[in-house]
Structure formats: structure tokens, C-alpha cells
Amino acid sequence: MTDGIKSHYEVVVVGAGVSGIYQIKRLADLGIDALVLDAAPDLGGTWYWNRYPGARFDSESYTYGYSFSKELLNEWHWKERFSPQPENLRYLNYVTDKFDLRKYMRFNRKVAAAVFDEASNQWRLRLDDGFELTCRFVILAVGLLAVPTLPRLEGMDDFKGRSFHTFYWPHEPVDLAGKKVGIIGTGATAIQVIGEIADKVGELTVFQRRPNWSAPLNNSPISDAEMADIRARYDEIFAACTRSPGGFEHEPDRRGFYEVTREERIALWDKLYDEPGFGIWLSIFTDEAANAEFSAYIADRIRKRVKDPVTAEKLIPKDHGFGVQRVPLETNYFEAYNRDNVHLVDLGETPLECVTEKGLRTTARDYDLDIIVYSTGFDAITGSFDAIDITGVGGVKLADEWRDGPSTFLGMMAHGFPNLLMPTGPQSGSASTNFPRGIENGVGWCMGLLEHIRRYGYTRAEPTAEAQARWTAHVTKMYAIMLMRKAKSWFTGYNSNVPGHEYGKTRYLVYNGGTPKYVAAITGVAEKGYEGVVFDADARVAARSATAAE
Numbered sequence: 124m125t126d127g128i129k130s131h132y133e134v135v136v137v138g139a140g141v142s143g144i145y146q147i148k149r150l151a152d153l154g155i156d157a158l159v160l161d162a163a164p165d166l167g168g169t170w171y172w173n174r175y176p177g178a179r180f181d182s183e184s185y186t187y188g189y190s191f192s193k194e195l196l197n198e199w200h201w202k203e204r205f206s207p208q209p210e211n212l213r214y215l216n217y218v219t220d221k222f223d224l225r226k227y228m229r230f231n232r233k234v235a236a237a238v239f240d241e242a243s244n245q246w247r248l249r250l251d252d253g254f255e256l257t258c259r260f261v262i263l264a265v266g267l268l269a270v271p272t273l274p275r276l277e278g279m280d281d282f283k284g285r286s287f288h289t290f291y292w293p294h295e296p297v298d299l300a301g302k303k304v305g306i307i308g309t310g311a312t313a314i315q316v317i318g319e320i321a322d323k324v325g326e327l328t329v330f331q332r333r334p335n336w337s338a339p340l341n342n343s344p345i346s347d348a349e350m351a352d353i354r355a356r357y358d359e360i361f362a363a364c365t366r367s368p369g370g371f372e373h374e375p376d377r378r379g380f381y382e383v384t385r386e387e388r389i390a391l392w393d394k395l396y397d398e399p400g401f402g403i404w405l406s407i408f409t410d411e412a413a414n415a416e417f418s419a420y421i422a423d424r425i426r427k428r429v430k431d432p433v434t435a436e437k438l439i440p441k442d443h444g445f446g447v448q449r450v451p452l453e454t455n456y457f458e459a460y461n462r463d464n465v466h467l468v469d470l471g472e473t474p475l476e477c478v479t480e481k482g483l484r485t486t487a488r489d490y491d492l493d494i495i496v497y498s499t500g501f502d503a504i505t506g507s508f509d510a511i512d513i514t515g516v517g518g519v520k521l522a523d524e525w526r527d528g529p530s531t532f533l534g535m536m537a538h539g540f541p542n543l544l545m546p547t548g549p550q551s552g553s554a555s556t557n558f559p560r561g562i563e564n565g566v567g568w569c570m571g572l573l574e575h576i577r578r579y580g581y582t583r584a585e586p587t588a589e590a591q592a593r594w595t596a597h598v599t600k601m602y603a604i605m606l607m608r609k610a611k612s613w614f615t616g617y618n619s620n621v622p623g624h625e626y627g628k629t630r631y632l633v634y635n636g637g638t639p640k641y642v643a644a645i646t647g648v649a650e651k652g653y654e655g656v657v658f659d660a661d662a663r664v665a666a667r668s669a670t671a672a673e
């Protein structure tokens with residue numbers, strides 16, 4: 124089956140999520156011969172796959188949406204401050220149809236391998252059904268949270284009830300009424316699921332290995348009048364996102380922690396705790412004492428919300444401070460534990476032994492369950508890159524190069540892998556921020572590079588090993604000052620379910636300098652004629668004569 128796919132394109136984009144959709148829009152605007160391939164049955168990426176109850180933004184909806192089209196901004200009405208998955212998927216479909224982008228997309232098409240052919244300066248892609256095609260440039264918009272991981276537990280196939288990872292939550296409604304549900308994990312996803320289903324199931328048993336910090340989402344509907352106000356302020360809102368380190372409209376209080384009294388600090392924190400969104404996710408990421416005081420404040424808030432003191436203590440993280448990794452935002456999460464039908468199992472005390480035919484077994488006892496929900500996260504940041512067998516110059520494999528951690532140029536290119544672009548790759552400015560703001564920056568930079576390449580007739584572009592080493596050293600150095608470096612988190616590459624990602628082997632995966640610094644860095648490179656990128660020699664001569672003729 125070719126579903127109209129040609130054997131060659133100028134550009135192939137892999138992934139039809141937020142990144143891939145914007146990427147193809149920009150390619151189509153320039154009339155570049157391009158194709159988008161996605162393994163999923165339809166577009167949307169994150170918002171196509173994750174259909175679990177409670178799945179929604181924790182970025183303000185109107186700061187998450189694309190900023191590139193005034194018309195789109197004026198047409199779309201976000202109905203909730205933190206929009207749920209079905210609405211987000213509708214939005215991405217709306218954008219795709221509005222700009223007539225679907226014609227470039229092919230679904231159920233998984234890219235299994237990519238080999239760079241040095242003779243022709245082209246990539247040869249092999250899909251998992253054996254189909255092959257070539258392209259000059261390949262753009263990997265494959266997602267940073269797109270490869271779910273399951274726990275390494277014995278007996279998972281023996282369970283006679285239903286079980287699924289939250290990423291694969293069934294598309295048809297799951298009847299939860301009266302059911303005994305067990306959920307493994309208490310990360311960002313589980314926190315959303317638990318708050319949502321606690322009052323809809325018979326019994327809910329939460330199997331927690333380590334607690335996560337979390338703060339209230341404080342979601343609310345957006346009325347017509349509020350939406351009109353947001354539309355009128357879009358320029359201002361996006362300008363604030365551009366200024367703020369996290370790409371959000373919330374800007375940190377610039378007063379230093381020690382410049383204000385404790386009373387003033389508490390008053391500010393009280394206000395932020397009751398406000399919607401990430402405002403509470405302050406910038407106390409580098410000072411250990413300040414972070415400890417703030418964490419103690421949040422811990423007290425948890426103690427006030429959870430009635431049973433023993434349960435409350437179990438829900439308070441002791442191994443890392445608040446905000447040193449991305450903070451999940453919750454609705455009714457802590458109150459769920461006040462319900463008689465919700466039980467917390469501390470896997471630190473009684474670890475899981477195996478999955479049985481009837482449910483889960485810890486070292487203490489068996490739990491009979493109808494449904495097991497694996498909320499066990501992702502092979503984050505590098506997982507979807509590692510999953511493609513990518514071979515660059517001299518037969519070198521990208522997965523081998525990145526075995527102990529990725530090394531990139533600006534998070535968007537890799538030495539030894541010419542003509543391969545990653546608008547939101549590892550070490551780029553996306554993962555530690557409001558993603559779409561980072562995505563628009565990354566896609567914009569990649570497009571600038573492609574235009575430069577087209578202007579001069581180049582056929583090959585690759586970062587130098589030195590430029591890549593400098594960027595990686597810069598990213599690495601920034602971890603040294605962050606408390607986050609100690610966290611058992613996907614920001615440091617920790618995932619006990621992925622071999623080689625054990626604690627203690629820090630992987631420098633995200634750029635921690637914040638949006639303004641990242642944008643300055645990538646813009647600076649572009650302004651210097653893509654300093655650090657080598658273009659093919661023949662074309663270089665042509666470029667010199669073109670410049671001389673201008």
C-alpha cells in the first residue's frame with residue numbers, strides 16, 4: 124500500500140503532533156515538496172494518544188495554542204482555562220483543516236529506519252511495512268513524551284482483567300462503575316487520573332513508589348466575554364511568554380527570596396496557591412535553603428488537605444524539593460485520599476512482587492483488581508529517537524552516539540547526521556517550557572536554516588563536532604547549578620523501567636536556561652550565517668560567487 128506516497132520528497136517530517144503540524148504548515152507556505160508520516164491512525168500526537176480520564180493541559184489553553192495566525196487566534200474559543208484532551212484534539216484537527224494540511228499527511232506509517240547516503244546527500248527511510256522512500260531532509264518531530272514505558276514486572280500477561288498504559292487508554296468509554304481499579308504510579312498522569320476517577324470507581328488502590336510534588340490547577344470555564352478579552356490581549360500574552368523563562372504568561376516575582384520578610388513570602392505563596400496554573404512553580408531552583416522553606420510550605424498545604432496524617436506524610440516527597448522538576452497540577456488529587464474507597468499502598472514499604480491472574484502482589488499481600496492502569500511514564504526525550512534505527516555518516520548509529528546521553532547542536536542537529544533536523548530535540552528549549560512556544564521557536568529556526576540552504580543551493584548541512592561539543596557542555600554546565608540535577612526525574616534521564624537509565628547516570632536532556640536565553644542563542648547562530656554548521660563545499664563556492672554578484 125502506498126496511499127499516494129511518492130518515492131522521493133525534498134523534506135519528510137516524522138510526526139503529526141503539535142510540532143509536525145506547524146512544521147508542515149511552514150513548509151507548505153514555501154511550496155516545498157514535503158510529506159508528514161505518523162505511526163498513529165490520525166494526527167494530534169500527545170493529544171491523539173493520551174485519552175485517559177482527566178487528561179488535559181496544565182499550560183493555560185490560550186498560551187498553549189499556536190500563535191502564528193491572527194485569524195486562527197480570533198476564530199478559536201478555548202472553553203476552559205486548562206482544556207481537556209478531546210477539545211485539544213479538536214483544536215489540532217481544526218488547525219490542520221483550516222490550513223488544508225491533511226493532504227500532506229499519511230497515517231499508520233511508522234518510520235523504522237533512516238540511512239544517510241553520502242553519495243547523494245539524501246536520507247533513505249524505511250517504514251515498518253517495508254516501504255522505502257528518499258528525501259533530502261528529514262525532520263524528526265517525533266515527540267519527547269511519545270514512547271510509553273511499562274514496569275518490569277513478572278506476570279503482566281497473566282492478568283485476567285483489563286490492563287493498559289494511560290497512553291493507550293481505550294478510545295471507547297471504559298466502564299469503571301463498581302470496578303476495583305489499581306493504578307501504578309503517582310506522576311503527572313496518575314495525578315490527573317486519580318483526581319478524576321476516584322468518585323467513579325468501586326475501589327481505587329494507588330500503588331506509589333515515590334510521591335511527586337503537585338499544586339492546584341484551579342481550572343475554570345472561559346466565557347465568551349473572557350475569551351474576547353483574551354483575544355484582545357493575545358499580543359501581550361505571547362510577549363509575556365517570550366519574556367518568561369518557562370514560556371508561560373506567569374512571570375516569576377523578581378524580588379530575591381531573602382529581600383522580603385517571611386510574612387511577605389507566605390502572603391505571596393498563599394496567593395499563588397489559589398491562582399490557576401504554573402504561577403506557583405517559582406524560580407527557587409538553585410538555592411537549597413530557600414527551596415526547603417518553600418517545600419515545607421507546600422507540605423503543610425498537603426497536610427491541611429489530607430485528613431489522615433499517615434497518608435498525608437506518604438504523599439509528601441522527601442527526596443527532592445518542590446519545583447526542581449516539572450510540577451504536575453491537580454484537581455481533587457489530595458481530596459481523593461479522604462474517600463473511603465481510595466487506598467494508598469506505599470511501595471517503599473511493601474514493593475510490588477508481580478502481577479497475578481487476579482491483580483497485583485506486593486511483599487505484604489495480594490490485591491484483587493478488575494482493571495490495572497499503568498501510569499508509568501515515558502522513555503522521555505530520547506525514546507522516540509532511539510526507536511528509529513538512524514544511521515549517519517560512516518555507518519554511525521544515533522542510538523549508539525546517544526547511549527550515555529544525547530549530544531546535539533542547539534537541540535536541533537547532530538554531528539555525523541547531516542540534513543537531519545529536530546525542531547524540539549533533546550537539549551532544545553522545548554521540554555523545560557510551555558512546549559508550543561518552544562516548538563514555534565524550533566520550527567522557525569529550522570525553517571530559517573532550510574531557507575538559507577535553498578537560497579545558496581546547498582545539498583548538505585551538518586554541525587561541526589566542536590559546535591556540538593560546545594552546546595552540550597553549555598547544557599551540562601547549566602545542570603550543575605540546578606537542584607534538579609539531583610532529582611529522580613525524566614529531566615535527568617532517570618527511568619527505572621528503561622535499561623541504562625538508572626539513577627546516578629545523569630543524562631543532560633533539557634536546556635535549562637529558559638526561553639529568552641535559548642532564543643538569543645539560536646538567533647545568534649542564524650545571524651552569523653549559521654555559525655557552527657558546515658554546508659557542502661561545492662555549494663559554498665556557488666554561495667561565494669552569489670554573494671560577490673549581489
Ligand SMILES: Cc1cc2nc3c(=O)[nH]c(=O)nc-3n(C[C@H](O)[C@H](O)[C@H](O)COP(=O)(O)OP(=O)(O)OC[C@H]3O[C@@H](n4cnc5c(N)ncnc54)[C@H](O)[C@@H]3O)c2cc1C
Pocket residue numbers: 137138139140141142143160161162163167168169170171173178179180181182187232233234235264265266267268269312507510511547556557558559562
Ligand atoms: C499527558 C500529557 C500532557 C501534556 N500536557 C502538556 C501541557 O499542558 N503543556 C505543555 O507544554 N506540554 C504538555 N505535554 C507535552 C506534549 O507532549 C507537548 O505539549 C506536545 O504535544 C508535543 O508535541 P510534538 O508534536 O512535539 O510531539 P507529540 O505530540 O508526542 O507527537 C509526536 C508524534 O510522532 C509520532 N511518531 C513518533 N515516532 C514515530 C515514528 N518512528 N514514525 C512515525 N511517527 C512517529 C507519534 O505517533 C506522535 O504522533 C503533555 C504531554 C503529555 C504526555
